[in-house]
Amino acid sequence: MSRDRTRGRLLRLLSLVPYLLANPGVSPEEAARAFSVDRATLERDLDLLWFCGVPPYDPFALIDVERDDEHITLSSAGYFSRPLRLTRQEAVSIAAALEALGEQMQEVEALGTLLEKVRAAVGEPVEEKQVLFAPAPADPSVFETLSACARRQVSVRITYYSASSGRLADRTIDPYRLISVGGNWYALAYCHLAGDDRLFRLDRISAAKATESPFDLRDKIETTDYERGILYTESNADxxxxxxxxxxxxxxxxxxxxxxxxxxxxxxxxxxxxxxxxxxxxxxxxxxxxxxxxxxxxxxxxxxxxxxxxxxxxxxx
Structure with missing residues (x-):
């Protein structure tokens, strides 16, 4: 699908949702006429709406489309029934992100127009301290530190966010190797705090510092399950x-x-x-x-x- 056709379809979908919410039970023919498309195109758009929604994108956050030969009705789509209202911080963040595009802004005229509108909505110059940028998914320095320590076989002191407890904690780990699973990097390591081998997601490590304490690498480290995407193994402590x-x-x-x-x-x-x-x-x-x-x-x-x-x-x- 070409860029122009993709853009046209996106704009149509963004208009289709509030239209269907405002006209519950509308016939497929009438909806197709309203958007100047044939029924087959409308049917494809409706099929795509099944996969649209809001975070966390679970079954209860996705749009539900009920349709037959005579009627179309949407549910679980109330979020899209009104124009989006941004907070000042959200508007400032959007403006900063658009400005960061620099020369690339010139390639898409609509982005320049959007930036002007957001600036007008903010109403005053944006100070640098007002913008908070999210960190990268994984800090490159953390990756480099863990990778180097795995090669040198020395322990690492890390500050780690545990998803199971919801807390930050300092730990000393012996990193055996780094593996990539499902788009995320993990350190397979012995954790001195837990007294056992653990997997540590690199994007949950906020700080990593090498120590001078050497560790012995086991003869065989089994990673087959991890590389197949099996990241959790049940234990007696569960x-x-x-x-x-x-x-x-x-x-x-x-x-x-x-x-x-x-x-x-x-x-x-x-x-x-x-x-x-x-x-x-x-x-x-x-x-x-x-x-x-x-x-x-x-x-x-x-x-x-x-x-x-x-x-x-x-x-x-």
Missing amino acids: KKAEVRFSPQAARWARETWPACEGEEHADGSLTLSIPYTGEAWMVRQLLGYGPAARVLAPPELVNALLQTTAELIDNYS
């Missing part, structure tokens, strides 16, 4: 969460935890036995499913989920 997922969420849950033992029920729901180490991590996973996931056991996880839910409601009420 707890088990018994969770029942609604029929609508069952397929998504099975794809998320394909190796977990489960029981499919007559109504289409699914109960999974999910191993976990960090309670905070498990709670965050389950919150993403909302009412589509019900924790059956253990009681402490049920209580943690209820407490976190109550805190979230209190924060946003």
